[in-house]
Amino acid sequence: MDIKTVGMISSYSNIDKRGDWLWQQTPNHFGIWGNIKIQASAPNPDFMLMYQFDFPKKNQPQSWLDKLRRKSQKPEIDVGSRLRGVPKERVIYLLREPPLDEVVEKNKRYYQAAENYCGYISGPDDFAPFPDYMPAIWYIGNSFRELNEMPIPEKVAPCSWITSGINRTANHRQRLQFLESLQNNEIKFDLYGRNLPAWSKSSGELGGKWHGIAPYYYNLAIENYADNSWYVSEKLWDALLAWCLPIYYGGSAADKLLPPGSFLRLPSLDEKGIAYIQEVTSTPDAWYAAKDAIAEARQIILHKLNLLNWLSEFVAKSS
Template identity: 30%
Template structure:
């Protein structure tokens, strides 16, 4: 058993999530080969840690002593850039400073500024994720075959059925041919299981995506998020969730209680523009601090063919539970976020929009409502859902990476390691205080914000804030 201790300043929320993401509800990752990893959450104020691997979420916040073979770190928090428009100074520059992770062996990160640091040296490094990513368009096109069709809100399979016709499937489970649940029994004895086959994933090692600072390896990697779709739903139940009847068209889940990033405010503006447009009555809007708050996020996804998913920034390799939750509910995300999202999901499993061009986004939605795009590309959604469950969840992703690393370093003896937190320099402190003072008066003079940057916002008579 490989013991992994997770250091996080918000471990209680993670603890329940990791438990639910494990196949037996025991916070363990079990490889197909039978090897096991146990994940345990620890706080920075607890006694020294003794384990095989330490996993730091985001950063070390307090000095801490550990005894371990290897120390990993995982970035889940995007760098908050300075925003002159909203008068927001930078907040977490540690996310783009290699020295933040000087005590780590491997760091899985996505913040672009980190990889642009001049002190980094490019290296070749093979990760477990390299074996599951596939940029071959042939695979994506194979997922768009006519074997899958949705008609009158009921799934039909038009493959080689013996009766020669499409078979209606009110209660159907889809699973990938490489799924660990391939031989698992259906939760319903009357449930039909259809296997979705695809080619093995692989991609060429991309040197600029891997770098080294002293003895620390940095790897571009999505943030390995947990799911908010149904926080209390066990992993096995989530995997075997029946395909629902899609009786509605588009939902939009966007909270109005987050204003830390410029991206939060831009998202709010875009959603308001949609609400005030002529499409406003054709979209169901949900979110915290809105008239339609959801008890569970799944209720705003399962009945819908499409759901609007807007990240708080559009940097490459960063995607969150927003797009993953859409796939878990068998919905196609109308997506704004990572510019290279095609690297991780089939190209026809999502629709891209630009929240800074409201008019164009509205036209895309209009065309979507008049098409059968969802039905035509349902196979791509199924493959995207499989990747979420088997490749991109925190437990699966990190479990595979640690296991791969362990095969190389299992003979490495444990050593005492002192984890030191990042400290902001005096120069940076002074500069940030100066920005806070400047933006305080800037907001007063500009009545809260500067000129709205959304392109063409007033081009449609109803698309105004």
């Protein structure tokens, strides 16, 4: 088989320089999945993935003061040189951040800029050139083989939530308000995450998400955005891969991608939602009833929704 190499660039600083990006999402060595090899830093890749790449804003100085300020700024990124000679029809742009009101115009600008470099441009919103769900990546550190073959981990606690204290948008602030309401109503769950407010009674930041999900029957998977039929994130994949039954707040994309019964729908981020969480997590009955659906969902995530599988299928259609 002729294996094509896929390079990658991203504005996510934690992955942009990683030579082994996504290698844990395949049972093979060195990022090989079928007809592709994901090697982010490959000097001469056959295809290039621009993964949430934030195109720089064009500087257009109009006065001497603008010009002076421009000299003190960092030099503009030469986007073309970062694509390493890959032809436009083999460059893929995937935007993965949700279309929150505060960033919609910026996302539209990225799509417009991508048209100069990319043959395929997609994102989880209706104004993307090719609207589509985000192919799955996950943030639990277990290998593909382990996730694919493992028995159900021991479940010893009712419910967890891994979130952050980010409050820069209205949706983020709504989520923090719901967190505060849950705790004020003494709903029993363990909270983990970064930069959470002092009042949040957090158990701290995790070095590995697995430790904050796998021992639990239920996991609160609450998206930053729930208002379209495209956006779904790793919050759902991580919970299911750890054999949790997610209590999910998000859009309808999950219903299209996963089998019925593999997750529960949180009705709202208010008193009704609080009562629902309290009722479900009071016993493990719902988890036991969902075990078979969770098992099916895990296989779909690992083998079908996996970003590596998506890239493999894209390359096959393009060759």
